[in-house]
Amino acid sequence: MRTATITRKTHETDITVTINLDGTGRYDCQTGVGFFDHMLDQLARHSLIDIDLRAKGDLHIDDHHTVEDCGIALGQALAQALGDKRGIRRYGACNLPMDDAQVACALDLSGRPYLVWSLEFPTAKIGTFDTELVREFFQALATHGGITLHIDKLHGFNSHHIAEAAFKAVAQALRAAVETDPRKSDAIPSTKGAL
Numbered sequence: 344m345r346t347a348t349i350t351r352k353t354h355e356t357d358i359t360v361t362i363n364l365d366g367t368g369r370y371d372c373q374t375g376v377g378f379f380d381h382m383l384d385q386l387a388r389h390s391l392i393d394i395d396l397r398a399k400g401d402l403h404i405d406d407h408h409t410v411e412d413c414g415i416a417l418g419q420a421l422a423q424a425l426g427d428k429r430g431i432r433r434y435g436a437c438n439l440p441m442d443d444a445q446v447a448c449a450l451d452l453s454g455r456p457y458l459v460w461s462l463e464f465p466t467a468k469i470g471t472f473d474t475e476l477v478r479e480f481f482q483a484l485a486t487h488g489g490i491t492l493h494i495d496k497l498h499g500f501n502s503h504h505i506a507e508a509a510f511k512a513v514a515q516a517l518r519a520a521v522e523t524d525p526r527k528s529d530a531i532p533s534t535k536g537a538l
């Protein structure tokens with residue numbers, strides 16, 4: 344089973360996350376940040392990676408530490424569950440439409456963290472949620488998951504749709520990348536022999 348549990352506790356946040364790469368997209372994400380829970384649920388649902396996440400953060404300051412640290416913990420869980428990445432497809436890409444929004448994601452589970460970000464929001468807030476935190480989350484996920492992650496907005500004027508399309512695009516791309524390819528059997532998908 345490709346699973347991992349990460350517990351990460353700092354003066355700012357206390358997070359436990361359990362994932363199963365070979366899940367069915369079950370989710371139970373409780374961070375105290377309503378919109379962010381909604382986004383994490385999308386990530387699980389559309390990647391078919393089960394995600395169980397509990398976060399207690401310093402929300403009296405703002406949502407920043409909680410959102411960023413969930414990205415760190417989830418990235419660490421992904422890296423641990425992937426192990427030596429034997430047999431995986433490694434790459435994934437998705438152009439995901441949601442009403443007015445379309446977001447493109449291309450990713451490589453390369454072990455080389457890199458974020459290419461071209462996704463602007465027309466508003467600073469979605470409800471009480473700061474839209475700039477979407478980038479913070481994906482930066483942390485890419486860094487700690489060892490992911491080369493490209494996210495580009497192609498269309499969109501509604502910030503809720505743009506954010507949700509981004510999470511769903513990453514989810515779909517992740518689903519493809521973590522999947523094992525029967526033609527690769529148990530080979531590590533790199534000519535270097537390691538990822």
Ligand SMILES: [Mn+2]
Nearest residue numbers: 381503504507
């Ligand atoms: Mn929504």
